[in-house]
Amino acid sequence: MKNLKVTTGILAMAFLTLTAMSSKDAKKEHNYDEDHNTEMNHDNSNGHHDNDASEMKHGNMDSNEQNSDAKQVLADYMLLKDALVATNKEDAAKAGIKLEATLKGFNMSSYTSEEQEELKEIIEDAVEHAEHISESPIAHQREHFKILSKDVTDMVVITGTANTLYEQFCPMYDKGSTWLSMSEEVRNPYYGSKMLKCGKVQKEIN
């Protein structure tokens, strides 16, 4: 009987390992699907821009498309920031997934090759942070949000922004940390309700 227990134990381990491995594979496939969907969404939005004559006023359609990618990155980032302000781990994770997809679909073809090089590095880094945010507890989400904020701020230097952004600064979190907001009013994403209004506007970005 002891043998039986041991063998069953071993088999159970083997089974668990196999299950774990196969569910991982399933997860990967799922991700591919998601990527695919995003691409399709982008295709749709491109189609939309093609038809939308009012968007033509900025010049060629390419730059409109890119502006919209950068704009979407900022929109997803703001969702994430708001979720962290509300100390809502689930919403932050969802925003992380969305941001990751947007970053991966970023079309940078109309930027100069130098800008593209830098954007590529920024996006590569930001994707990793978004990924971590989508699967981590809130404290870890905030750690990654700090570096992500730097990536997004550097991206805006290249892409510009349609909306006015406020770079805000909290001197307490991790030896001083910044983030971006669409509103001048300070709502601290690093502490949430614990220190909601801690921080100040450091810079206005137009």
Added chain:
Amino acid sequence: MKTVKNIVLVLMVAFVGIQFIPTKRNQSDTVPLTDFMLVNKVPNNIKNKLQVSCYDCHSNNTNYPWYNKIQPVAWFLEDHINEGKAELNFSEWGSLSNRRKSSKLRSIIKQIESDKMPLEFYKSIHKDAEFSEEEKTTIIQWITQLKDSL
């Protein structure tokens, strides 16, 4: 009793059977030029510590334990190594942009600082992988310097 015997037999066969499923070994004879130790000037004590504590799962060369070829242990190890390398691979350090190097160094500091790495189960079989408080301070100081010099 007869069914018990049968079950045991099936399980034994299954256990022997899974031994024949091949796993990918994470080993390489050469150290690539992009390796962390070749890209950076790393003091010997820190070099040793990183190799003992991190390189098994975060490089292209694992120093395998003797039981590594027994399934399902081999699967478990393979899985962990793949996951570890996806997060951080010291063998490919040189191919990262400065931005990413800085991100990774920051994460390394956080992980060591908060005792999240090395993993508990890893430390339980590799006693020498554990960081003493003193080692933690030394290594974090050095990595912070490296990060600031990027």
